[in-house]
Amino acid sequence: MIEIKNYTKVIRGAAVLKNINLTLESGKIYGLWGKNGSGKTMLMRAICGLILPTEGYVSIDGERLGGKNSFPKSVGALIENPAFLDSKTGLENLLLLAEIKGEATKDDVSEALEKVGLEPHDRRKYRKYSLGMKQRLGIAAAIMENPQILLLDEPFNALDPSGVETAAEIIKEFKEKGATVVIACHDRDEIENLADEIIRLDRGEIIGEEN
């Protein structure tokens, strides 16, 4: 379970997140909805520990982020534009990331690539990938370690209809496995059928929650 308590983040004098209070349970899909600049991405960064709070805290299963627990133990994230090394293939990029934590094996990486519709042995370098392929690789990176928390920021960006369907299937699969899934979209239609709960954000504040 993820608990976000009185979370405020101020960057260069401007509050990008204001007094956020949320409890995100396992086995559910949460949709963050709001226009550009509403704080969706920043909230995702807060959940995975990439930004540190000005006030408040994020706790994962009772353990606060910060200090020894810089980042959640089991999180997969696709935040904004996926960043990979241009000079490596998709498989090489994921293997590099997998090696850091040492949890995902080569088979896990290949399986994740296949799941998102990419060919593991494609020799093309990342710089040659189309936008849709880059997005698929980003999703593969997020799911390859079978995380307990899956954060996907605009996961359907640049995807064709079959890609959208694949991504939606993956999201549902993780929900069934008991993971906490958070997806952020600026288009409500994209998350309406998927999310168990929709959280509306505006100017860094939660302005509504709907089941």
Add this chain to the structure above:
Amino acid sequence: MIKLIRLIKIFAVESLKNNACKYLLLAAITPLLIYITNGIPSPTDGLSGAVYRLFSGDLRQTDNEKYVIPIVWIFIHLFICFISLKRPLSKICGNIAIRSKRAWIYLADTLSAAISALAAYLVIYSELLIISGFSAPSMIILIPPALGAAYSSVLRLLSLLIGNKTAYLIVSAEVIASTYLNSPILLGNYAQLARVQNIAAVPIIGSGVFSVCLAIGTVIFTKKDIIFGEKND
């Protein structure tokens, strides 16, 4: 600890691979640099003598002599600083971050920058060994790599605070200024073998600077947001 070692290995291997062309370029131009510095008198022969000529820096024999810009020394230092600045994994810092501890990322990154710099000295020394012949080396050969590692940590710390380009400009200004100004507060003075009085103290100074920068950088990095990690660490 195993994860930290794994992270250091990944950072170092990627940095070395990314800089492969620059090491080749360095290997190609080293004979030319040796040829240019052949006129500089050295107190020793063999590898130590060649290292002395290449890294002597200050070309004046007495304080009254006219200042001559030590182009070779400046070039080598700035080139090695440039090599240590190129860290491909900083582009995917956000991706790495959620798989590792915050402090470890900075430690691995700084150590890999130092390894990149030390590899450049290894390239130069290998060529000097071939060209100049082997004779029992003196402690003098430890000074340039020790200072190179120190510079890499200074650069890493500055780039954390003010970005890569500005950090490189500041270090370049310091390197160039240190060839003219003989001041103990300029790190470049310790890297010019012609000015070194106490050879044994320089590696200690280098290690001290490296450790201090590493410690300060780690503290800052653990309190820093990784917002633009994907674009510019």
